[in-house]
Amino acid sequence: AQSxxxxxxxxxxxxxxxxxxxxxxSSSVPPYLFWYVQxxxxxxxxxxxxxxxxxxxxxxxxxxxxxxxxxxxxHLTKPSAHMSDAAEYFCAVSDRGTGNQFYFGTGTxxxxxx
Amino acid sequence: xxxxTQSPTHLIKTRGQQVTLRCSPISGHKSVSWYQQVLGQGPQxxxxxxxxxxxxxxxxxxxxxxxxxxxxxxxLNVNALLLGDSALxxxxxxxxxxxxxxxxxxxxxxxxxx
Numbered sequence: 001a002q003s004x005x006x007x008x009x010x011x012x013x014x015x016x017x018x019x020x021x022x023x024x025x026s027s028s029v030p031p032y033l034f035w036y037v038q039x040x041x042x043x044x045x046x047x048x049x050x051x052x053x054x055x056x057x058x059x060x061x062x063x064x065x066x067x068x069x070x071x072x073x074x075h076l077t078k079p080s081a082h083m084s085d086a087a088e089y090f091c092a093v094s095d096r097g098t099g100n101q102f103y104f105g106t107g108t109x110x111x112x113x114x
Numbered sequence: 115x116x117x118x119t120q121s122p123t124h125l126i127k128t129r130g131q132q133v134t135l136r137c138s139p140i141s142g143h144k145s146v147s148w149y150q151q152v153l154g155q156g157p158q159x160x161x162x163x164x165x166x167x168x169x170x171x172x173x174x175x176x177x178x179x180x181x182x183x184x185x186x187x188x189x190l191n192v193n194a195l196l197l198g199d200s201a202l203x204x205x206x207x208x209x210x211x212x213x214x215x216x217x218x219x220x221x222x223x224x225x226x227x228x
Contacts (some may be wrong), residue, residue, distance in 0.1 A: 102147070102157075
């Protein structure tokens, strides 16, 4: 089965600073990879997805992620944090074969300090 | 187009009771998945349905069941509720014709078991 590890359950950055949220997956075959954001008392919103078209993926709200097969990583970055970025972020993986099931990481809570 | 809708938004039950949660997918999406998100954790896969057939099941007891209707809406039923069933229940819809199995999430139903 797939698994996803998100290092750092809580990350704090200053407004305007670089955001880096880490995600590593376990799979011998590169899966489909996703980053979702969850604001308080809301569902999950897709930020971006990796589907093998390009290793550097750009998403909404200025976020991007780079797929590194050698490191089995898919870290999420944003050059300059904004107060509105404060939320919970989840990395998820889906098998290419069946695509039936998403496996989520435990999430990273991002705090942006004014 | 309307997104994924779920009802009710909040629910309070007592131990031993039964609960039914409802989900309507995005128009044109024939696949619905259910996830349980316990506070402080990532969503855990419960079921996936496609064309009224169960396509996948996560590691949940038989107290959990689901079904999908001809209009592709879905219900999740949980019997003999336990305190540990308290969670946010998320529904996601997807179009299996998509190569990437991208899932679109609803706002969730917050279940509290007392």
